[in-house]
Amino acid sequence: MLELNNVEVIYDRVVLVLKGLSLKVPPHSIVALLGANGAGKTTTLKAISGLLQVERGKVTDGQVIFQGEDITNWDPEKVSRKGIFHVLEGRHVFEHLTVEENLLAATCLRRDRQGIKEDLEKVYSYFPRLKELRRKIAGYLSGGEQQMLAIGRALMSRPHLVLLDEPSLGLSPLLVSEIFHIVKEINRRERTTILVVEQNARVALSVADYAYVMENGRIVLEGEPEKLRENEDVREFYLGLTPEGRKSYREVKHYKRRKRWLS
Amino acid sequence: MFWQLLLTGLAIGSIYALVALGFVLIYKASGCLNFAQGEFLLLGAYVALTLVTTYKVPFLPAVILTLAVAALAGLVVERLVLRPLIGEPVISVIMVTLGLSALMRGIFQALWGTDTRVFPPIFPQEPVSLGGVSVSAVYLWSLGLAVLLLLLLSLFFKFTTTGIVMRAVADDQQAALSVGISVKRVFGITWAIAAVVAAVGGILLGNINGVNASLASLGLKVLPVVILGGLESVPGAVVGGFVIGLIESFVGGYLDPLVGGGLREVVPFVILLLVLLVRPYGLFGEEIIERV
Ligand SMILES: Nc1ncnc2c1ncn2[C@@H]1O[C@H](COP(=O)(O)OP(=O)(O)O)[C@@H](O)[C@H]1O
Ligand SMILES: [Mg+2]
Numbered sequence: 001m002l003e004l005n006n007v008e009v010i011y012d013r014v015v016l017v018l019k020g021l022s023l024k025v026p027p028h029s030i031v032a033l034l035g036a037n038g039a040g041k042t043t044t045l046k047a048i049s050g051l052l053q054v055e056r057g058k059v060t061d062g063q064v065i066f067q068g069e070d071i072t073n074w075d076p077e078k079v080s081r082k083g084i085f086h087v088l089e090g091r092h093v094f095e096h097l098t099v100e101e102n103l104l105a106a107t108c109l110r111r112d113r114q115g116i117k118e119d120l121e122k123v124y125s126y127f128p129r130l131k132e133l134r135r136k137i138a139g140y141l142s143g144g145e146q147q148m149l150a151i152g153r154a155l156m157s158r159p160h161l162v163l164l165d166e167p168s169l170g171l172s173p174l175l176v177s178e179i180f181h182i183v184k185e186i187n188r189r190e191r192t193t194i195l196v197v198e199q200n201a202r203v204a205l206s207v208a209d210y211a212y213v214m215e216n217g218r219i220v221l222e223g224e225p226e227k228l229r230e231n232e233d234v235r236e237f238y239l240g241l242t243p244e245g246r247k248s249y250r251e252v253k254h255y256k257r258r259k260r261w262l263s
Numbered sequence: 264m265f266w267q268l269l270l271t272g273l274a275i276g277s278i279y280a281l282v283a284l285g286f287v288l289i290y291k292a293s294g295c296l297n298f299a300q301g302e303f304l305l306l307g308a309y310v311a312l313t314l315v316t317t318y319k320v321p322f323l324p325a326v327i328l329t330l331a332v333a334a335l336a337g338l339v340v341e342r343l344v345l346r347p348l349i350g351e352p353v354i355s356v357i358m359v360t361l362g363l364s365a366l367m368r369g370i371f372q373a374l375w376g377t378d379t380r381v382f383p384p385i386f387p388q389e390p391v392s393l394g395g396v397s398v399s400a401v402y403l404w405s406l407g408l409a410v411l412l413l414l415l416l417s418l419f420f421k422f423t424t425t426g427i428v429m430r431a432v433a434d435d436q437q438a439a440l441s442v443g444i445s446v447k448r449v450f451g452i453t454w455a456i457a458a459v460v461a462a463v464g465g466i467l468l469g470n471i472n473g474v475n476a477s478l479a480s481l482g483l484k485v486l487p488v489v490i491l492g493g494l495e496s497v498p499g500a501v502v503g504g505f506v507i508g509l510i511e512s513f514v515g516g517y518l519d520p521l522v523g524g525g526l527r528e529v530v531p532f533v534i535l536l537l538v539l540l541v542r543p544y545g546l547f548g549e550e551i552i553e554r555v
Contacts, residue, residue, distance in 0.1 A: 051440060056350075080443030092438035094431045105431040106442040108424055153442055 001027040001193050002048070002161060006062035009040075009047050009217075011055065017043045019217040020062065025161070030187050030194045032208035032225075034201045040217045041197040042089055045163045048195075049086035050076035066161070081109060083160035089169065089197075091150040095139030099130055102138050102149055106156040116156070123152040126182055144175040151179070155186065164196040168203060176200065180207050205229060266396040268516040269509070274402035274471075276508020277409030281464040282481060283488040283500040284416070285457030290494055291433035292453040294353060295345065298360045300461055301482015302367035307333050307462025308469035308478055309375050312382060322385050326466060330459050337458030341451045349447075368479060379475040386470065405467040412463060413501055416456075420497070429453060487535035493545030502546065507531050 002025040009018035017040050025031045035041050046052045047059050048066075053076065064072045071079055085106075094102050103123060107116050124131035127148040133141060138149060147167055154162050164183070168176040184207045187194050198204035205211060205225040213221035213234065221231065228234050282304055289297045310332050314325040344363055348356050386404045390397040420426035432439045432449045439446055468478060488507050492499025515527035538545060 049441060051437065054350075054437060054440065076440040077443060077445050077447075080441075085443065086441040088438060088441055092435050092441070094434040094438060096434050097427065097430055101427050101430070104424060105427050105439070105444065108428045108445075109443050157443055 001025055001067060002195065003065040004044070004048070004062065005065065007044075007047055007059055007064060008061035009043055009052065009057055010060045011052075011057040013056075017057075017217055018047065021214065021217065021219055022062075023212050023219060023222075025193060025195050026210075028187070028191045028193055029209040030184070030196065030207055032201075032204040032211040033195065033197045033214060034199070034204060034211060035197075035214040037199065039214045041214065042165055043217075044214070045086055045165050045195070045197060048079070049084060049163055050074050050079040051086060051088075080157070083158070084163065085154040085157055085159040085161075086163040087150045087154050087165060087167070089165035091143070091146040093138040093141070093146045093149050093153070095137070097138055098135050099138055099141070099149055100134040102153055103130075103156050106153045109157060119156050119158065123155050126155070126186060127152055144171050144179070147171065147175075147179055148182075151183070151186075155190075155192075159192060161193045161195065164194060166197055166199060168198060168200040176203050177206075180204075183207060201234065264516060266393075267398060268512045270393075270396070270398045270406070271402050272509035272512030273505060274406040274409075274508070275512060276505035277406050277413075278464045278467050278504075279481070279484065279488050279508050280413060280501040280504025281409050281460045283485045283492065283504050284413070284497060285460040286485050286489055287492075287494065287497055287500040288429075288453050289457050290489075291497075292429065293345070293450055295356045296353075296360065297457065298357065298482065299340075299364040299367060300457065300485055301479035302364050302371070303333060303336070303458045303461035304465035304468070304481055305371055305474075305476065305479040306336060306367065306458075307465030308474045309371060309465075310462075311466045312380055312469060312474050313375075315382060315385075316380070329462055329466065333458040333462035334455040337454035337456070338451050340458075341454035345450065345454070346447065364479075364482070368476065372476060377476060379473045381473040382470050401470050405471065408463070408467065412460065416460070417497075425452065484531055487531040487538075490535050490545055491538050493547040496545065496547035499545055499547030507534070510534065 004021055004023050006020045006022055007018050008016070008020055010016050021040070021044060023031070023033070033041055033044065043052070043057070046055070046057065048064055048071075050073070052058060053073075059072050062072075063070050066082060066084065069082075071082065094105060097105065100120070103120060104116070107119075110116060124134075129145060130148055130152055133145060138146065141149065151162075151164070151167070167179055167183070171179070180203050183194060183196070186192055196204060196208070205228060208225050211222065211225055211228050212219050213228070221228065221234065223231075282300060285303070286297055286300045289295055307329055311325050311329040314320040314328055315322060320328065340363065344359060345356070348359060387400040390399050391403055420430060428439075428444050429449055429452065432444060432446055436446055439449075464481070465478065468481065472478070484507070488503040489500055490503075491506060492501070492503030510530055511527045514530045518526050
């Protein structure tokens with residue numbers, strides 16, 4: 001469904017961030033893209049959704065193919081019209097709008113009032129908490145509620161492909177597994193294809209059908225979640241496990257930049 | 264005297280509110296300070312006047328045509344002048360709106376000269392008596408129409424998808440793009456609405472004062488209004504408009520006779536300075552939402 005072929009991204013004409021990245025997302029699947037802070041995960045998603053443009057970034061080589069069509073460097077607007085929606089890192093809800101207004105704002109490409117109503121109910125059925133909060137100003141919601149709203153907002157546009165950027169960021173472990181559980185449900189019931197970016201490898205591998213690990217702008221490892229979980233490096237760096245079990249704090253400190261994997 | 268000053272203050276204030284509203288909408292959506300807002304007001308006044316006097320179009324159709332022309336002008340200006348500047352530093356955008364203001368002023372002068380022109384009487388001429396206070400009808404009409412327009416706009420922003428989308432863009436442009444909102448289209452609509460409310464202000468003010476280039480200086484008066492209300496606040500623009508209108512009216516009525524005039528022109532700018540010193544974010548400055 002989505003294919004990145006040797007994609008190279010440069011910011012401000014000089015900063016080379018993606019260095020020939022390739023990955024595939026089959027229809028109706030969940031694919032996880034793992035990697036440490038600064039690896040280029042967010043950049044990868046922005047290269048797909050077209051949001052690179054507003055940050056003066058550009059795909060300078062390779063192609064982004066969606067449903068057989070070359071969408072490299074398209075306008076974000078045009079990409080959305082193809083059915084690709086990007087849930088940004090840090091949620092980015094419309095803070096001064098109510099929950100329901102946030103959901104409605106995402107329906108601007110649609111004209112079918114009845115369908116919009118049904119989709120509102122559908123989002124509320126996945127996230128009952130949002131229904132209770134529908135008249136509340138989104139800026140005052142908790143981090144977990146904002147994440148639910150951000151995902152719900154993407155659902156409102158009946159997406160074919162959702163790009164999820166670090167939904168676990170700053171949330172409690174309980175909330176993280178609840179949100180990933182719902183993501184899995186959405187994937188199963190709506191048949192929505194999902195590309196999820198995570199630093200939290202544990203939870204991402206638990207729902208993904210396939211996963212890539214990236215480092216420094218390149219894919220360094222890929223495979224089924226079971227296979228990756230067996231991999232020594234993944235166990236050590238991304239899951240914080242060694243043959244003797246959890247690493248002691250002292251040893252871990254060495255990998256400080258990967259600290260968040262251990263939470 | 265008090266009640267009369269109150270009513271004229273409210274009427275003028277409502278016009279300030281309209282013009283300031285347009286200014287704030289553009290600022291919220293795109294971060295651009297539009298120093299040509301006064302010229303859009305003048306555009307509305309001149310076009311309506313020309314339609315009514317030269318082409319003998321009846322007043323109501325003339326107003327509707329004028330608003331269409333204003334909306335179109337707003338769209339064209341956004342498309343040709345502002346859009347190429349997306350992503351440029353704010354200061355360049357501000358300089359461009361200053362240039363636009365000079366350009367429009369020049370065109371108006373070439374087309375309509377410098378003489379003050381007056382609308383033929385449209386609103387009833389005899390003063391209306393309200394509980395013993397007599398006010399000229401044009402003030403009441405202005406107040407009524409401006410308030411009506413403000414109400415319609417607030418309903419528009421609250422209940423229509425386009426209104427919600429416009430607020431979404433003002434809130435978070437990147438997120439708006441990510442859910443498929445056409446930010447460029449929203450900028451266009453914003454400029455059109457700003458031009459339309461300014462044109463309504465121009466028509467009303469033209470009926471009160473007559474039309475000449477000095478009407479555009481009201482664009483400058485918008486600054487104290489929006490600074491008072493808070494640059495980011497639509498309710499602030501409305502309240503600020505009324506407050507400045509009232510202060511001007513009372514200062515003009517009570518203090519100017521004592522000092523020989525001129526104070527009413529100065530006071531708004533004195534207020535501007537005071538607000539900047541005491542509350543730089545204005546009375547209603549954007550609440551930054553911080554969760555606890
Ligand atoms: N707008 C930008 N301009 C220049 N460099 C950027 C920009 N955005 C990100 N980068 C750089 O690209 C690299 C990857 O960033 P990012 O894609 O955000 O990584 P991740 O999401 O994996 O943490 C980082 O080194 C970052 O400094
Ligand atoms: Mg990131």
